Amino acid sequence: MAQKPSIPKGTRDFSPAEVTKRDYIFDTVKRQFEIFGFQPIETPSFENFETLMGKYGDEGDRLIFKILKSGDFISKVDDVTYSSKKSNSLMPKISDKALRYDLTVPFARYVVMHQNEIDFPFKRYQIQPVWRADRPQKGRFREFYQCDADVVGSDSLLQEVELIKLYDAVFTDLKLEGVKIKLNNRKILAGIAEVIGVKHLLVDFTVALDKLDKIGEEGVRKEMLEKGISEQSIEKLTPLFHLTGGSLVQLESLKLLLEGSEEGLKGVEELIFVVQTIQKLGLKSASLAIDVTLARGLNYYTGAIFEVSAPEGVAMGSIGGGGRYDDLTGIFGMKNTSGVGISFGLDRIYLVLEELALFPEDIKESIQVLCVNFGNRESMAALQLVSQLREKGVKADLYPSSAKMQKQMKYAHNRNVPYVILIGAQELEQGSFVVKDMKQGNQKSYLLQAPEEFLKTL
Template sequence: MAQKPSIPKGTRDFSPAEVAKRNYIFEKIQQQFKKFGFQPIETPSFENYETLMGKYGEEGDRLIFKILNSGDFLRKADPKAYEKRDSVKITSSISEKALRYDLTVPFARYVVQHQNEIEFPFKRYQIQPVWRADRPQKGRFREFYQCDADVVGSESLWQEVEFIQLYDEVFNALNLPGITIKINNRKILSGFAEVIGEQDKLIDFTVALDKLDKIGEEGVKKEMKEKGISPEAIEKIGPIFSLNGNFAEKVAGLKNILENSKTGQKGIEELEFIQKAIAQMPLQAAKLDLDVTLARGLNYYTGAIFEVSAPEEVNLGSIGGGGRYDDLTGIFGLKNMSGVGISFGLDRIFLVLEELDLFPLTVTENTKVLFINFGDKEALYALKAVQNLRRNNITAELYPESSKMKKQMNHANKRKIPFVVLAGEEEMKQQKFTLKNMKSGEQFSVSPDELLNKLN
């Protein structure tokens, strides 16, 4: 007996209904990307090994799917690495390509490679799958889509303002209220480290701070101590744990904490600029909130940092994020190319809409009307009507075989097709059709024009 087939862990099959719902989200995001002037690009699913490796840190490198060279790949293997069973060194000699880990590094490569063809500032969007050799768990997959939008070649803070508006427009288009767009600034975090005299431990400090909502104030302080940050420094930064109130009140508190940090003051200026602009153009589905503990992407973010939280009633964490980076293309030799970008978490947005029952009923509608097949003559008569309906943007189909009526009706029920058309000898004589509403059971004798009108 043949073994039942399966798919790799961390990947998924999608049913027609699931694909329809995912496409609904894609379309809403894409519509707004276009409205805001972003242009689509696509990059290969795999890149050269050296393009990706070393760009995400040690952990990221470990999670990149490497592709074995075709043919006798061991022939080119590094003999010393092979002898020592050094998997890290041997991989580079037997694998020249790798599946992309995200869309950001391939985008940076694209900008550098095509810099002479691109008009800057360059606004691009990209909706494509990425792959990570992560441990699969709820909400985390090895293959998933990213929906990114970036602007490169501009240092203007109006770009940050527009990205906040873009987030808001997308979630408003999805009829998803209660969204919180959290914002912070890398300069604020650098200012904290400067004030307490721990600039060399910026990453350790901010990684611990970023866990405040998970492990609490005492947990954060404990982790900071374990990372070698002095008790005096931790006590000095204590006021940040009690920052609360609205955006303006938090900014006022920050000014006191960072009064001796030029870097921190610059971060405050940028935050105030963005907040004042948004205040003049109120958001519809989202609110903007300052979160001084937000510290994602510190390896490349240099200015604003964004994270988008789902409505409180859905415990799903972030559903989007991004920020300002001043030298992303520098990894490929193109210096001083500032950019800012955001990403939408498609899978988590899907789960939020599903949990809150916010998908429109029409999203999963497929065929609107099924024509019953009574034989070849009747099928030809029916198919002419099917063709006319399709040309008028009505989804219609003919059951392929002249099976028993009950089987064809059951097929319509299982597919949740709302209407069935019977076109037998009697209907052909009268040049009419019998239209049946599968929900109410009502039947109507209609002409071709009446059929079109009723289905419209």
């Protein structure tokens, strides 16, 4: 008995209707990327092992899908390494490539390799799949698309402002209101760590702090204690968990808390500029809020940090995020090149639009017109008409066989076809065709020699 086929956990097949909805999001995001002056690039689905490893912290590195070397790779591993059963020692000997974890590190690699061909500041967008060996759950998959926009070669804070405006423009275009853009700065996190005396544990501190919305204050305290952060240091953090007031009020409170940290105060000043500028420009669909617990686990952020959450009432994690990475290209030998970027979580945005019924009604239409097939003579006339309609940009089709009328109409209904064309023996004699409006239920005749009259109704 043949084994029932399946697909790996965390991956999906997409139906025609789902692909159409995904393309709607892709097209909307791409349109706004280009309006804001970003250019498209693409990079390989897999990179050299050393390109990706060590760029995402210990947690990120564990989620990278490694690709085994071709051939009899295991025979080339020495006995000591093999018998140690330590993956860190074994992996470099059996794998030299890995599937990309995100689009940012490959972008940094691209910039370094093509720096002599690029005009800086370089504004690029990239829409491609990425892979993470994460535990699958609602809105989290092992294979998913990222939609990234990055600016490299400029340290101006106006880029942060522009990216916030870009988020707002995309969500406005998607009719998605109530989106919340949370903002923090890595310098503020470094300043807090400095003030409470754990600067040497900055990564552990930020990774734990970033989990506040998932495991709560007590969970964060417990994880910090496990990482070697003292109870006394954690107590100094307590006011940060309960900041109140608007963004500028919270930033003024942070100034007082960070008086002993030059780096922390610089981060506060950067956010004040961004918030004040956004307040002058205004946002249409999104709101901007300071969140000092926002850390995001990636090691390469050095300035602003963004995270976008779905409208209130929608049970969904972040639907976008990003930040500034002043020294990311430095890991590939290109120093002093600042960058900042954001990412859109396509799959989660899809689920949010679906839950809120925000996809356009006409997106369900795979074709606009279907011609019924009444037989050989009639189908030839119908095919000629279909060809004329296609030349005018109309999505039209002819049912392939002269099946029963009921079957053909059911097919049209299931495919959400708005107009069905009937060309029977009588219509052939009269040189006409009948159009049935599937929504209204009425029908009207047109001359075969003048299909333009029907085109005016589309």
